Amino acid sequence: MKYFLQRIAFYLFTAWAAITLNFFIPRLVPGDPVQSLIAKFRGQLSTEAINSLYVLFGLDDDKGLWAQYIDYWKQLFQGDLGLSFTFFPSPVSEIIGDALPWTVTLVGITTVISFLIGTGLGVFAGWRRGSWTDGLLPVTTFFSSVPYFWLGIIAIYLLTGPDSFFPSSGGFDSALVPAWDQYFIPSAIQHSLLPALTILISSVSGWILSMRNMMVTVSSEDYITVAHAKGLSERRVAVSYAARNALLPNISGFALSLGFIVGGTLLVEIVFSYPGLGFILLQALGAKDYPLMQGIFLVITISVLVANLLADLAYLLLDPRTRKEG
Amino acid sequence: MEPVLEIRNLNVEYGLGDKAVRAVRDVNLTLHRGEVLGLAGESGSGKSTLAYGLTRLLAPPGVITGGEVIYHPEKSDPYDVLGLSDKALRAFRWAETAIVFQGAMNSLNPVHKISTQLTDVLKAHDPKMSEHSRNARAREMLKLVGIAADRMDAYPHQLSGGMRQRVMIGMALILQPQVVIMDEPTTALDVVMQRQILGQLIELRERLGFSVIFITHDLSLLVEFSNRIAIMYGGRIVEEAPANTIYRDALHPYSKGLLSSFPALRGPRRELAGIPGSPPDLAGMPSGCSFHPRCPKAFEPCSTHIPVLGRPDSPDGAARSVACWLHPTEQPVG
Amino acid sequence: ACGDSPNSNNANNANKSSVDFLKIGMPNGTQTENHNPFAGTSSANALGYKWMIYEPLTQWNPVRPAEPAVPWLASGVKWADDYKSAEVTVRDNATWSDGQKLTAEDVAYTFNLLKSNEALNQNAIPFDQITVAGNVVKVTFKTPQFVNQNKIMASTPIVPKHIWEKISDPATDVNKNPIGSGPYTLKSFTQAGVTLSVRTEGYWQNLPQVKELRYVSYADNNAQGTALANGDSEWSFVFLPNPKATFIDKDPEHHKVWAPGVLGIHGLYINTTIKPFDDVKLRQAMNMVINRTDIFTQAEASYFHPEIKSVTGLPPGAGDAFIAPEYKGKEFSNDVEGAKALLQSAGYKLNGKVLSDPSGKPVKIKLSDPAPWSDYQTSLEIIKSNFAEIGIEATVEKPNQDVWDKNVQTGAFEASMRWTNGGATPYDIYQTVMDGDMLKPIGTAAQQGNFGRFKSPEATAALKAYANATSDEARTTAMNAIQKIFVEQAPMFPVGADNVGAAYSDKNWTGWPTDADPYSGAQPTQPYVSLIISKLRPAGS
């Protein structure tokens, strides 16, 4: 309990510091949303619109950075993330709310699958060291060194086309309306296959490797020998004794990667025009859209922290040693 | 006395080919039913290797390069443990031979409750046993080693070192094996705890009648607790005799050295001689008797010929054997 | 659940052999639901469907800017000679999609809305009085609006008063349920796109034959390009590198690209305050050697920014009508020798490959543009090698966009590719480059234009004269004067024109504007889209 409260205090501090940084760093960037908008349209938007845009965005009255910071926290406590500039006047919370489910389902599920597959293969490779599984490593290493986006673009080039099963972009067929029905869901799944595969291929090897290494390390622990000595079945020793213990150190890595779901896969979403948060973040960055940037950073920060907290909890659950009585 | 376990010419190597290190060399040893056989020798002499090698539990790069381990079941014909298939070996392990390792902390899986670790042996060896009776049996074992049944659901780290070691002992006995091998079961504990645990073990042995191979390099402990003692040096057994015989009249110079290395708590202060020199390097074993470079009594055959373990040429030598040129042997013991 | 699924009929449609919908794509990234026709950031604006729901008073053809606008919601528009007032007669057979009649009140309300909300008044129109008399709306302006006439009449979506007067803040309202007078109504909005369906009744003219418009916003040009090539998009405005290979060749019969130039250009701005580029002769020489053809073919894929040939900087087609008599037929010729001669005469020396100015200093120039703008970057690379031919060593810098923006505005640059404003007359082009009213000292941001700090009272006066003129002759005189200054002083080197074109497929629908029949621009986000859509016919019919 004490441990838990300490962790929470620590998380709160980290969150505060990160959010503050998130607030200040983007504001150091020269330029403003209006200029970015003008530049984005490159002549399509007349410079005469500048004034009206300043008024529209509420940037016409100069407020000190400090006052803005105070306002920001006030708003934050009211659950108000402000209005986005890029998608003016949509509230940031709404934009994030629209995009988040996509990212979370695509990247989240993929990360989980990647972790599961990687861990599974890693357990296998670590347990049967010296067998053919050792050959798996160079291949996966190569794939993990390939930049995501490059792989994605190649995949689009090779696998999509007018007659291909794989769509080249988007999260679902544009003719459909998101709904839980038999048209939409298959379409959404179909659209997520290629990006998911890309992420999977380039991320799975990390898990294989770290799990394999942990397996090898754990395999030489005494309690594994004891388990063998007890005459337990190979499966039971491998799974319930070796893998179970080898998994523990990987949990925090997994939690962290869950946290990075949002921020880390920016490029996959861009390449596949996937309507997720990473893609929006890039737009926000390009448009100096502070409220949106901050909103997304907030989501990332909080998700990383929550993931870490969950990892702590999972640790508590999985590793009885961290559980303290009383 | 009837043998339960006969080790014949066991050889164990670490590594392969030229780099191989032979850690156990032509070891012949017989464990009799119901006895405590002590195995002593300094660090690195191959005690653990021998113990693990018996049931093929050595981790890579350990390889058994030769020998037999004949097990005599109570009712059926003896067989060679090293020739068992994986499946048969799994069934053999723990049911016939259980092992208590040195560090209890490391022997127990930190993430499972001790009840789980106790019952999964039962599950593996007797799948038909009901969960209820498994639990009952586990509880019974814990009680036997003096741990309250309400600690069943504790995790290893919640128990003290002594309790963990007792859990290990309880676990070793849960299938009522014929042989229990204990590799330095008490080195990590302090003397008070050590005595408590060993006392309990002896008591249980009297009740259940299993045989024990007890490994330690603490000779005073060994002399007190075992019936027979075998001394290892450089991968070989150099002497083997009843505990008292060794204590009072060790024949091999190495055994003598060992016995004069530890101070006695009681009785007159005696001179401690110790053993000069340092243990041999397994990779470059001295020729002949591996102890000869450190032996105060070495003479010319020692450096060239390996002495064979055999019954010494002495009047009361019936129950003992030694491998030393000072004590020419009548006949090799098998 | 199949019956009440919003997707059930779509899914069926997809399998039909005859197609009654049109797939429109834009590479504008994620969209959020916002159908506010005035918000520049709305999805309605980014995808262009606001012009399918709302309509302007007149339709103006940017491809033929000199031609008069045609009435649309207005049955007639009459401007005063001084262009300080206009009388708009509102069509009497138009209705809103909720069934209410469209009246002059609605038009007046719309103008008032712009007048009273600076945030909505994107063209900064100085409205004065707005009065209604029957079906006529009289609008007066504080200044003459000749150059803005089409922005007012052809680019202002008319909105229903009875809806909008209930909206508390029209600037930030997302207009969830758009009610307009156009031929389409909103059917659904998703992040992936917007679907409009054609009205069933009450449209003031014949309903278009396209029953449904499906807009998709693609992440970027690449995704849009892929979609066009695949046939996932039938109509889009996007830069296609090598459109022949990536688009047309995928279906040569149907895939078409049309990119007519308009009165808005791109060119190399020179900072005229920096030595030696304050020297007109040097600028002229530099202007002479830029290989616009190479830029057109290599940087603009031979279509996107139509090559500017006229020395006046006016694009072919749209600009032809405005070229001063003395420059008619005068075209850039990529004249290296001539440039060398000119420089020699002005006291410059070319030693081997290095040009030195009269003071003996080698002439060097830094060209800069943000890295992501690959066509500008390519242009700069070409310009760099062009300059090298007359001994000017150019280096290309790639500051990030924010820094570049700041540098251009504050005059902290030497030369940079940039665009000009566009409009119905060449006024916007020249104003962006030369207007002395916008001149700011180095270090102060010039947000509206004149980034090169070009100082010419004559040009400023001529621009003012053009805007305020009350007769066509006066305008022509002023325009000719402006062009003369532009040509002789070379304050900026024009390179290519903006286009209002499109990449489209006539596999399912025909009737698109073409070079042969340029009845309007073709960009799917411009006010004239309801005109185009009214002309589309199913292929094969």
Place this chain on the structure above:
Amino acid sequence: MTSVQDAKAPAGEVVLEAIGLTKHFPVRRRLRQLFTREQNAVHAVDDVNLTLRRGQVVALVGESGSGKSTVARLLAQLYPRTGGDIRLHGETTKVKGGSAFRSYAARVQMIFQDPFASLNPVHTIRYHLSRSLKIHHNAGKTDEDLENALRDLLTRVSLTPPERYLDKFPHELSGGQRQRVAIARALGANPEALLADEPVSMLDVSIRLGVLNLLRDLKERLNLAILYITHDIASARYFADETLVMYAGRMVEGGDSETVTQTPAHPYTRLLIDSAPDPDRLAGDVNALEEDRGNGEPPSLIRPPSGCRFHPRCPMAMNRCTTDLPVRLEIGDKPGHWAACWLYDEATVAASTPGEAVAK
């Protein structure tokens, strides 16, 4: 040029003294204690008195966790102390770091328990020893001086010939050799007092003896004051002049080694001695005492038992033991033999029966 002198200093001179030495390790507060004043602490060492004299070995025995190492570290000034006093040649010293610490370290050196862990695996023996010599200015001026000093050190700990060991890495040495290097490193500072924290417990019996003999030899030759910490009471008998017994952070008995080991007074010492393996005992003969040992668990040091800390396990516990902290009482069989146990207070024994307060 020998930098370390073999000349005898007067034996018996008091080098280091601990008076009422106390060390409490603070435990982090739990949430519910956030608002209370109470601060939890591990009472690792309480009120320990000991005296190290030149040419003498004092053994400190006691079970695991009784605070032996903490005493050594306190004496080496590696921990700040909570209370009490450490006197070097009669002068109170309290050093934290810097040159004061170094000059203290020059006189009092510590040898760590585990010879496998106390040498840095990445450095050679030469590095370890020359650092120790250099820090304490015993390296002389030239390289040659240093070389001589190094040889000298190694010779002194019987690692001969020195050349064979100087450039080896720790892992290339056996445990006994490593422990000798550790001792040589301590000697490099030319100290007056050596605090040896279980210097042999990790070693093999045969190697053990060599190291102990070496220490004894050094004591005699260099007149060192040695604190020998162990839980092997037999080696204390053999090796130390005086033996002190610690239980749960407190001294419970002290006196000359032979007396303490042969006629233990405190019930805990008796338990300790009875538990020690004895080859003369018959195999399988389990002492009946076993049953009375309670659970054998050492007490919590955060909330130590009131009164005598041993009372929950003591077969002789009396009512007074549960409430009053026992004081040092002379036993009277040999001079200097004392125990902190109420059994030796006649008044207490007269008023109650030993064993009356034994926990059921």
Place this chain on the structure above:
Amino acid sequence: MTTIPTSSTAQVIPGQGAMAAPDGAKPAKAKRQRFLFLKNKKALFGLIILGLYVLFAIIGPWITPYDPDARSNDLIQPPSADHWFGTTHLGQDVFSQVLDGTRPVVFVGFLAGAIATVLSVIIGITAGYLGGKTDDALSALSNVFLVIPAVPLMIIITSILDSASNLLIALIIGLTSWSWNARVLRAQTLSLRRRDYIEASRATGEKTWRIVGFELLPNLTAVIASGFIGTVIFAVLSLITLAFIGIVSAAGWNWGTILFWAQGQQALAQGAWWWFVPAGLAIAFLGTALSLINFAIDEFVSPRLRSAGKTKLKTASGGTVRMRIGFTPVLSNSAEPHTQARAIPINTDGATPVARKVGK
């Protein structure tokens, strides 16, 4: 995801640090260490590839067959004898661009790796060694950096700067990517700090900076090296990512810039695979080489990961036995005196009956 180094040493949990510096397994001399390291096939292979890259980074710009910027009339030409990797839409030689682009990638990768490593070493070790408030503050700092998404942060910081030279990019990547390694190092330091040899050198009187620099740091070398490699990979991928989305592209080429142009011109859609593929493969091979070295370091640090040479044993009957945990291979189970290894099949079901001996 990309931010998680896959090094197993990153997974060391505090208290399990033993895995990082196995005392016995540490090879002796530096010379021998290097030799051992190179014996690892992965390391050798990785180092050879890396060596090639470094070579090209140094001489690349001088040996390019064409000026990578130079335009020609061969627009979008497939690979040919003249243009090994074909040409771009401006007629530039892709091969020259790839060669020329090697230097910035290698430069930024290694410089950023170095910066991040230095920072992580300073912060991680300080936090781990000093502990207490310093530790709390520094841990919070690294957590903040861990929480803020790296690539977006880089994008923002890059856009604050006027023009991003490779040096600046390296600085930015370095400054934003140290936190993970700092965390790993802190955990390692925490476990090392409690090692006896650190305490022992303190007891000898070493100064703190010397302890950190000479006792602690050398034991962290492998962990630091592996962290460095991980960061280099990360930095290379970050640079390429930034260049690819057009955030970074100072004067000159790097592989990301090539991909940026290729993508901007829809190279693949145009069928110009040669424009897109080489740079991507160059990245992948560099990454693979670095990963291989990283694995080798991992294995080096944790000997358990080292495959002990041959793990398959041939039996006489032609089958193979694998060395595996729990089932030691038996090469011969006959009671013959040991002469030479003879393998026999052991997978007979059941046991070989042995004649029961008459008890003695």
